[in-house]
Amino acid sequence: MSNEHKQELRPFDRLTGTAVAIDQPNVDTDQIIPARFLALPRAEQVPHLFNDVRYREDGSPREGFPLNAPTAAGAQILIAERNFGCGSSREHAVSVLVDNGFRVFIAPSFGDIFHNNSFQNGALPIRLPSERIREMLDHLAKRPDARITVDLEAQTVTGPDNWTQSFEIDSFRKQCLIDGTDDISLTLKYADAIAAHERRAAAETDWL
Amino acid sequence: MAEAQGAKPATMFEKIWRRHVVVDRPDGYTLLYVDRHLLHDGSYNAFRRLAANGMKIRHPERSFATPDHYMPTNTRDKSTIADPNHKRMVTGLAEHAAATGVTIFDIGDRRQGIVHVVGPEQGITLPGITLVCGDSHTSTHGALGCLAFGIGSSEVTHVLATQSLWQRKPKAMRVNIDGALGFGITGKDVILAIIARIGAAGGTGHVLEYAGSGIRQLSIEGRLTLCNMSIEGGGRAGMIAPDDKTYEYIAGRPYAPKDAAWDRALAFWRSLPSDDGATFDREVTLSGPDIAPMVTWGTSPEDAAPVTEAIPDPASAADASRRDGQARALAYMGLEPGTPIADIPVDRVFIGSCTNSRIEDLRMAAAVAKGRKAQIPSWIVPGSGIIKEQAEAEGLDKIFTEAGFEWREAGCSMCVGMNGEIGRPGERIASTSNRNFVGRQGKGVRTHLVSPAMAAAAAVTGRFTDVRRLIPA
Numbered sequence: 001m002s003n004e005h006k007q008e009l010r011p012f013d014r015l016t017g018t019a020v021a022i023d024q025p026n027v028d029t030d031q032i033i034p035a036r037f038l039a040l041p042r043a044e045q046v047p048h049l050f051n052d053v054r055y056r057e058d059g060s061p062r063e064g065f066p067l068n069a070p071t072a073a074g075a076q077i078l079i080a081e082r083n084f085g086c087g088s089s090r091e092h093a094v095s096v097l098v099d100n101g102f103r104v105f106i107a108p109s110f111g112d113i114f115h116n117n118s119f120q121n122g123a124l125p126i127r128l129p130s131e132r133i134r135e136m137l138d139h140l141a142k143r144p145d146a147r148i149t150v151d152l153e154a155q156t157v158t159g160p161d162n163w164t165q166s167f168e169i170d171s172f173r174k175q176c177l178i179d180g181t182d183d184i185s186l187t188l189k190y191a192d193a194i195a196a197h198e199r200r201a202a203a204e205t206d207w208l
Numbered sequence: 209m210a211e212a213q214g215a216k217p218a219t220m221f222e223k224i225w226r227r228h229v230v231v232d233r234p235d236g237y238t239l240l241y242v243d244r245h246l247l248h249d250g251s252y253n254a255f256r257r258l259a260a261n262g263m264k265i266r267h268p269e270r271s272f273a274t275p276d277h278y279m280p281t282n283t284r285d286k287s288t289i290a291d292p293n294h295k296r297m298v299t300g301l302a303e304h305a306a307a308t309g310v311t312i313f314d315i316g317d318r319r320q321g322i323v324h325v326v327g328p329e330q331g332i333t334l335p336g337i338t339l340v341c342g343d344s345h346t347s348t349h350g351a352l353g354c355l356a357f358g359i360g361s362s363e364v365t366h367v368l369a370t371q372s373l374w375q376r377k378p379k380a381m382r383v384n385i386d387g388a389l390g391f392g393i394t395g396k397d398v399i400l401a402i403i404a405r406i407g408a409a410g411g412t413g414h415v416l417e418y419a420g421s422g423i424r425q426l427s428i429e430g431r432l433t434l435c436n437m438s439i440e441g442g443g444r445a446g447m448i449a450p451d452d453k454t455y456e457y458i459a460g461r462p463y464a465p466k467d468a469a470w471d472r473a474l475a476f477w478r479s480l481p482s483d484d485g486a487t488f489d490r491e492v493t494l495s496g497p498d499i500a501p502m503v504t505w506g507t508s509p510e511d512a513a514p515v516t517e518a519i520p521d522p523a524s525a526a527d528a529s530r531r532d533g534q535a536r537a538l539a540y541m542g543l544e545p546g547t548p549i550a551d552i553p554v555d556r557v558f559i560g561s562c563t564n565s566r567i568e569d570l571r572m573a574a575a576v577a578k579g580r581k582a583q584i585p586s587w588i589v590p591g592s593g594i595i596k597e598q599a600e601a602e603g604l605d606k607i608f609t610e611a612g613f614e615w616r617e618a619g620c621s622m623c624v625g626m627n628g629e630i631g632r633p634g635e636r637i638a639s640t641s642n643r644n645f646v647g648r649q650g651k652g653v654r655t656h657l658v659s660p661a662m663a664a665a666a667a668v669t670g671r672f673t674d675v676r677r678l679i680p681a
């Protein structure tokens with residue numbers, strides 16, 4: 001294959017900081033960034049993260065929405081209830097979060113495509129048990145400035161009360177995040193295997 | 209090509225997956241070959257990124273493009289698109305397709321339409337293949353017995369460059385619909401009933417295979433509707449074993465095999481259905497005869513109930529998180545617990561989208577609209593130019609316009625409103641699309657998902673009405 005490709009993802013290791021808590025299940029990607037902003041150049045999408053739940057009609061911030069709290073400034077971690085990022089495949093939902101400084105999403109479960117898209121953008125989606133998420137959300141409701149540490153190498157999250165919880169991640173995805181490798185660079189190393197598959201398939205399913 | 213004698217019984221998903229493995233890594237990741245790839249105007253960025261990195265498309269002949277999201281549906285003239293960003297998505301797709309040799313069904317071509325309608329219609333979607341598209345409703349195509357799933361924009365670039373994708377193998381789940389569906393029940397009602405049962409995250413990490421007599425009974429178009437919404441139940445993909453209905457549907461379509469190749473393909477396709485005794489990671493069974501016409505009342509597709517029932521009371525929800533979620537949904541939807549669904553007035557109707565814009569959908573809606581009058585603004589947006597032509601040849605457009613419906617051009621339209629076709633804040637829409645999310649059809653819009661027949665019934669009565677009372681049995 002004549003294709004060349006440069007890696008452009010920021011490597012990920014460990015981070016400590018405040019978190020934004022979205023205490024809702026089924027937060028869909030339409031909410032994360034409404035459809036009408038998707039055709040904007042990426043840089044112009046940045047202010048529209050959670051646009052319709054975050055701002056009033058007149059554009060003023062809605063009090064009580066977690067992203068509008070002073071502690072949200074500089075947060076790199078987002079915590080939510082089950083099925084975060086469900087719905088539309090729009091990768092803008094991940095890129096707008098990343099462009100707003102978020103690099104870790106923690107929830108009991110994620111929409112599958114959002115989960116995949118996170119890795120494509122150098123972000124880390126972490127599944128933790130519901131009880132642990134509940135505990136974190138309740139804690140953050142009382143102490144929104146609590147600090148959380150995420151260590152990818154050790155695969156642990158350390159919470160505000162100093163508990164440490166380990167999480168699962170595919171070793172493939174883990175290594176790509178740590179190295180900042182994107183999928184295309186990796187795949188190009190398998191060009192021969194792809195060509196071999198194509199020869200085999202051409203013989204077996206010649207109508208395609 | 210049949211599976212080896214004495215091999216362990218395999219699911220259809222397993223059979224298709226196995227044939228497409230390029231590399232299995234010890235860490236559990238698989239490089240999966242992609243047979244066919246669909247692009248739409250929203251994929252423009254992925255195309256652009258590839259070009260910007262100076263990369264080539266590995267197999268332009270395996271990708272097919274059509275603009276659907278950003279084109280207005282009251283005109284076929286691209287130059288009238290007012291928003292320059294929108295216009296760039298539509299014109300940019302055509303430019304990149306022309307430059308790379310990717311087949312495009314562009315605006316003005318009768319084959320243009322919603323990407324998930326066009327794929328099966330053109331015979332691009334075939335049993336046994338892997339098919340992907342940068343759109344979550346790619347699950348639609350599995351209705352013909354293939355493995356089809358949605359991907360993100362970076363993955364679209366990846367597929368263009370390598371014709372493959374890194375995947376962790378999903379689990380398999382079978383959803384059985386046991387027993388015949390009742391009169392007036394469609395694929396839409398079945399899938400809403402399934403999602404109401406398993407939940408919006410019920411299928412996460414799984415490929416869903418729909419089986420049972422209630423499924424076999426569905427037409428191919430009904431199956432496409434059903435598989436379309438697999439993603440709303442969290443499923444990675446949805447699939448239905450191919451049968452004679454499938455082969456009959458595919459035969460003669462432009463990109464389907466012909467003559468001797470057809471015979472070879474058919475022999476292979478017949479080997480695809482899950483073997484007797486194949487095991488699934490999960491199984492769920494619903495009773496076909498118990499499924500009624502469904503209406504969603506909340507802001508997740510799992511918030512669905514039969515039209516004969518009332519809005520649920522959050523106080524009786526299973527847990528606090530669900531209670532809060534339901535209360536929030538009802539506040540957004542402007543609904544009170546206990547209100548009979550059939551008493552809810554509707555402001556507007558949208559019949560269209562990759563879920564329900566095919567010829568049978570339009571026929572079912574027309575059967576209800578015929579000789580009646582729409583009480584509220586109601587749009588019909590066919591899924592492709594070909595469907596529009598066919599409907600006009602059958603006189604359906606006349607039935608609709610005489611009943612006061614608006615007959616429009618093919619595209620996504622008000623399903624997502626990216627082209628500016630949206631509702632007003634507070635407006636209550638009976639919609640045949642697939643997502644009732646907050647703001648999906650415009651800021652503050654209240655979406656209720658229904659079948660085309662139920663949408664037409666809402667149009668002519670101005671409220672949710674059990675369509676079984678409006679059509680002769």
Ligand code: SF4
Nearest residue numbers: 345561562620623624
């Ligand atoms: S019709 Fe709606 S769901 Fe289908 S592809 Fe278009 S916008 Fe997406």
